[in-house]
Amino acid sequence: MSDIWDALLNLGDQLAAHILLSAAAIALGIAVALPLAVWASRSPAVARAALGFASLVQTIPALALLALFFPILLSLRAVFGDGLPTLGFLPALLALSLYALLPILRNAITAQANLDPGVIEAADGVGMTFGQRLRLVEAPLSAPYIMAGIRTAAVWTIGAATLATTIGQKSLGDPIFAGLQTQNWVLVLAGCIASAGLALIADGLLGTIEKGLRTRRRALTFGGLAAVALGVGAALFAQFGGSDERRIVIGAKGFSEQYILARLIGQQLEANGYAVDYRDGLGSAVAHRAVTTGAIDVLVDYTGTIWTNQMEREDNPPRDAMLEEIVEWETDTSGTHVLGRLGFENAYGLAMRGERAAALGIESIADLAGAAGGMTVGGDPEFFERPEWIAVRNAYGLGFAEQRNFSPTFMYNALQSGEADVIGAYTSDGRIAADGLTILEDPQGAFPNYDAIVLLAPETGSDAAIRAAIEPLVGAIDVEAMREANLSVDREEGKLTFEEAARRLAERIGL
Amino acid sequence: MISKDQAALEFKSVGKRYGAVKAVRDVSLTIAPRQFVALVGASGSGKSTLLKTINRLAEADSGEVVYEGDPVGSLPLPALRRRVGYVFQSIGLFPHMTVGENIAIGQRLAGEKLSSARIAELLELVELEAGIATRMPDALSGGQRQRVGVARALAGDPHLLLMDEPFGALDPVTRDALGGRVRKLHDELGLTTIMVTHDMAEALLLADRVLVMDAGEIVADETPQSLLEGRGGAVAQELAAVPRAQADRLAELAR
Numbered sequence: 001m002s003d004i005w006d007a008l009l010n011l012g013d014q015l016a017a018h019i020l021l022s023a024a025a026i027a028l029g030i031a032v033a034l035p036l037a038v039w040a041s042r043s044p045a046v047a048r049a050a051l052g053f054a055s056l057v058q059t060i061p062a063l064a065l066l067a068l069f070f071p072i073l074l075s076l077r078a079v080f081g082d083g084l085p086t087l088g089f090l091p092a093l094l095a096l097s098l099y100a101l102l103p104i105l106r107n108a109i110t111a112q113a114n115l116d117p118g119v120i121e122a123a124d125g126v127g128m129t130f131g132q133r134l135r136l137v138e139a140p141l142s143a144p145y146i147m148a149g150i151r152t153a154a155v156w157t158i159g160a161a162t163l164a165t166t167i168g169q170k171s172l173g174d175p176i177f178a179g180l181q182t183q184n185w186v187l188v189l190a191g192c193i194a195s196a197g198l199a200l201i202a203d204g205l206l207g208t209i210e211k212g213l214r215t216r217r218r219a220l221t222f223g224g225l226a227a228v229a230l231g232v233g234a235a236l237f238a239q240f241g242g243s244d245e246r247r248i249v250i251g252a253k254g255f256s257e258q259y260i261l262a263r264l265i266g267q268q269l270e271a272n273g274y275a276v277d278y279r280d281g282l283g284s285a286v287a288h289r290a291v292t293t294g295a296i297d298v299l300v301d302y303t304g305t306i307w308t309n310q311m312e313r314e315d316n317p318p319r320d321a322m323l324e325e326i327v328e329w330e331t332d333t334s335g336t337h338v339l340g341r342l343g344f345e346n347a348y349g350l351a352m353r354g355e356r357a358a359a360l361g362i363e364s365i366a367d368l369a370g371a372a373g374g375m376t377v378g379g380d381p382e383f384f385e386r387p388e389w390i391a392v393r394n395a396y397g398l399g400f401a402e403q404r405n406f407s408p409t410f411m412y413n414a415l416q417s418g419e420a421d422v423i424g425a426y427t428s429d430g431r432i433a434a435d436g437l438t439i440l441e442d443p444q445g446a447f448p449n450y451d452a453i454v455l456l457a458p459e460t461g462s463d464a465a466i467r468a469a470i471e472p473l474v475g476a477i478d479v480e481a482m483r484e485a486n487l488s489v490d491r492e493e494g495k496l497t498f499e500e501a502a503r504r505l506a507e508r509i510g511l
Numbered sequence: 512m513i514s515k516d517q518a519a520l521e522f523k524s525v526g527k528r529y530g531a532v533k534a535v536r537d538v539s540l541t542i543a544p545r546q547f548v549a550l551v552g553a554s555g556s557g558k559s560t561l562l563k564t565i566n567r568l569a570e571a572d573s574g575e576v577v578y579e580g581d582p583v584g585s586l587p588l589p590a591l592r593r594r595v596g597y598v599f600q601s602i603g604l605f606p607h608m609t610v611g612e613n614i615a616i617g618q619r620l621a622g623e624k625l626s627s628a629r630i631a632e633l634l635e636l637v638e639l640e641a642g643i644a645t646r647m648p649d650a651l652s653g654g655q656r657q658r659v660g661v662a663r664a665l666a667g668d669p670h671l672l673l674m675d676e677p678f679g680a681l682d683p684v685t686r687d688a689l690g691g692r693v694r695k696l697h698d699e700l701g702l703t704t705i706m707v708t709h710d711m712a713e714a715l716l717l718a719d720r721v722l723v724m725d726a727g728e729i730v731a732d733e734t735p736q737s738l739l740e741g742r743g744g745a746v747a748q749e750l751a752a753v754p755r756a757q758a759d760r761l762a763e764l765a766r
Contacts, residue, residue, distance in 0.1 A: 122603025126617050127592030140607045
C-alpha cells in the first residue's frame with residue numbers, strides 16, 4: 001500500500017496538468033456548444049446537423065481522435081505558420097473539446113426544446129427582446145439541464161484525458177502508460193486512482209452546482225463554482241506559479257529502454273544544473289516529429305527506424321554510411337542535431353523460445369519460411385505497419401497463419417504462453433536472455449541497423465552547454481549494460497523504477 | 512391623450528394565414544374605449560389569432576391594426592407589448608421568479624423598478640395577500656396563479672387588456688369569482704378589454720359586446736341582450752342556445 005501512496009504523491013505535476021487540460025477542454029466545449037444550442041433552438045436544420053456531427057465525433061475512439069489532430073494541425077501550418085504546435089496541449093485540447101461537445105450540446109438543445117411553450121409565449125407577450133428572453137427566461141430554465149450535460153462531459157473528458165499522454169501532453173495517463181509498459185501495476189493503479197478520484201470530485205462539485213440551479217439555492221451554486229475555480233486555480237499555480245525557468249523536455253517512446261535512457265539523460269542534465277521534464281509514451285513517428293519541431297528537446301532514436309520510416313529508404317547500407325546519411329538528412333530537412341551513437345544497437349529481430357526453435361530446427365528466418373504457415377506471429381502495435389517488417393516478410397516469403405498485436409511487455413508473455421510462436425523482439429531487451437529466447441539469424445540482412453542515437457531539437461542542438469552535458473553518454477553504453485538495465489525494470493520480481501535503473505546504468509558505465 | 516370619440520382599437524381589413532389555412536379573413540372592426548368585448552367562437556375559428564394581431568404575437572399578413580391612433584406595425588415591438596396588458600391561456604408565469612418578480616417583469620425590462628407597495632396594491636386588486644409576493648409560482652393554486660397573471664398584465668397601467676381564454680384551466684367556482692373580479696377591475700380602472708373565450712355563457716355574463724367568429728370571419732357583433740333575443744345569425748345562435756337551454760332546465764328544476 002505504501003508503494004501506491006508514494007506513487008500517488010509523485011503525481012502532483014501530472015494531476016495539475018490533467019486538471020488544466022480537462023478544464024480547458026470543457027470550457028472550450030461549453031463555449032462552442034452553448035451558442036450552437038441557441039442557434040439550433042431557432043433552426044431545426046442546425047439542430048440536426050450539430051447533433052449529428054457531435055454524435056459522429058463520439059463514435060471515433062478517443063485515442064484515434066487525439067492521434068488525428070496531429071496531421072490536421074500539421075496541415076493547418078500552411079495557414080498559421082510553423083509556430084503552430086502539433087503535439088502536446090493544443091491537439092489534446094481540441095480533441096477533448098470535441099469529445100465534450102456532445103453531452104453539453106445534447107442537453108442544451110433538449111432543455112430548449114422542452115421549455116414550456118406557454119412560458120416562452122409569455123416572455124414574448126410581456127415584451128422581452130430576443131436577448132432578454134434568452135438571458136432572463138431560457139438560460140435560467142435550461143441551466144440545470146445544461147449543467148447535467150457539463151457534468152457528463154467532465155467525467156468523460158477527465159477519463160479520456162489520460163490518453164493525451166500518447167501525443168506528448170503530460171497527464172495522469174503518464175503513470176498508466178509507463179506502468180502498462182513495464183507491468184508495474186502500482187503505477188497503473190496510482191494513475192487510475194488519481195484520475196478516477198479527480199472525476200468523482202469534479203462530478204460531485206458540478207452536481208452541487210446543478211442542484212443549486214435546480215432548487216434555486218444560490219449558496220450551493222456559488223459554493224460549487226467557487227470550489228471548481230479554486231481547484232483550477234491551484235492547478236494553474238502549480239503549473240505556472242513557480243519560476244518560469246526553461247525546462248529541457250526529454251521525450252521517450254513507449255518502451256522501457258526509452259524511459260530509462262530519458263531518465264539517464266535527464267539526470268545528466270540535472271547534474272549540470274538544468275531543469276528537466278519528460279514526455280513519455282510517444283509513438284515512434286510522433287516522437288521523431290516532436291524533436292525535429294522542437295516540441296521536445298532530446299530524443300533517443302534508432303538509425304534503422306529513421307532510415308526506413310522517416311527517410312522511406314529501402315536499401316540497406318553499412319552502419320557508418322547509414323549514420324552519415326541520416327546526419328546529413330536531419331540537418332538538411334529540419335536542422336535537427338545528431339549528437340552521436342550511444343554505443344549499442346536495439347534491432348528488431350524475430351525471436352522464438354529457445355527449446356521450440358531447437359526442436360523445430362529453426363536457426364534463421366530462412367528456416368522459418370517453411371514452418372510459418374502454422375504459426376502465429378506477435379508484434380508491438382507498430383511492428384506490422386513498419387516498412388522493415390514488410391521488407392523482411394517479402395525477402396523471406398513469410399506467410400504466417402495469424403498475426404497479433406501486443407503491448408511490448410505482453411508480447412514476451414504471449415511467447416511464453418504459446419499465444420504467439422514468433423515475436424518481433426528488440427535485441428537490447430533483457431528478457432531475451434532471461435527468458436531463454438533465440439533471435440533468428442537474418443542471412444539476407446533484411447533488417448537494417450538500429451544503432452541508438454541521440455537527437456537534439458534544432459535550437460537545443462546549437463547550445464554547446466547542453467551538448468556538453470549529454471556528450472559523456474555518447475559511445476558509453478554497450479548492449480550488455482542496456483539489457484541489464486532493461487531487465488531490471490521489466491522483470492516480475494524486484495522491479496526498479498526508471499530513475500533507479502538509470503542511476504544503476506550510470507554507475508555501471510562509470511559516470 | 513385619447514379624445515373621447517377616438518377608437519381604442521381599429522382593425523382595417525386584417526388577414527392572417529398559416530400556410531394554406533386562412534386563420535383570419537379580412538376583419539374590419541372598431542372598438543370604443545372602455546368596452547368589454549368578448550370574442551367567441553369554436554376551436555380553430557381564428558379568435559386567438561385575431562387577438563394576437565393586436566400585440567403582434569401574430570403578425571397580420573394584410574391590413575392593419577390601429578391602437579389609440581398608431582398602427583401597431585409602426586410601434587417598436589417591446590414597447591407595444593408593454594403598453595398592452597396580456598393574460599395568457601397558459602397563465603405563463605416564469606417558474607424561476609417569485610410572484611413579485613413576475614408582476615414587476617415589464618418594468619424590469621424597461622429598466623425601471625416596481626415598488627413593493629405597488630406590487631402589494633396590484634395583488635390587492637386581484638384579491639391576493641401582499642405576502643404572496645415572495646412565494647414561487649409553483650407554491651400557488653391554479654386560481655391564484657391566474658390572479659397573479661392578471662396583476663402582471665395590469666402592472667404597467669395599460670389602457671388595453673387582452674385575455675386569451677384566461678379562465679380556461681380553472682375550476683368553475685374559481686372561474687366565476689375571477690371573471691367577476693376582472694369585470695370589476697375593468698370598470699374601476701377604465702380599461703378597454705378584449706377576452707377570447709369559447710364559453711358563450713361567460714361572454715354573455717361579462718361582456719358589453721359579443722363578437723362571434725367562424726372560419727376567420729366575424730359573423731355576429733351583438734350585445735348580450737340582443738343575442739339572447741335571437742339576433743346574430745345561425746352560428747351565434749347555435750353557441751347561445753347551449754347556455755340558454757341550460758338556464759331553462761335549471762329554472763325548471765328550481766321550480
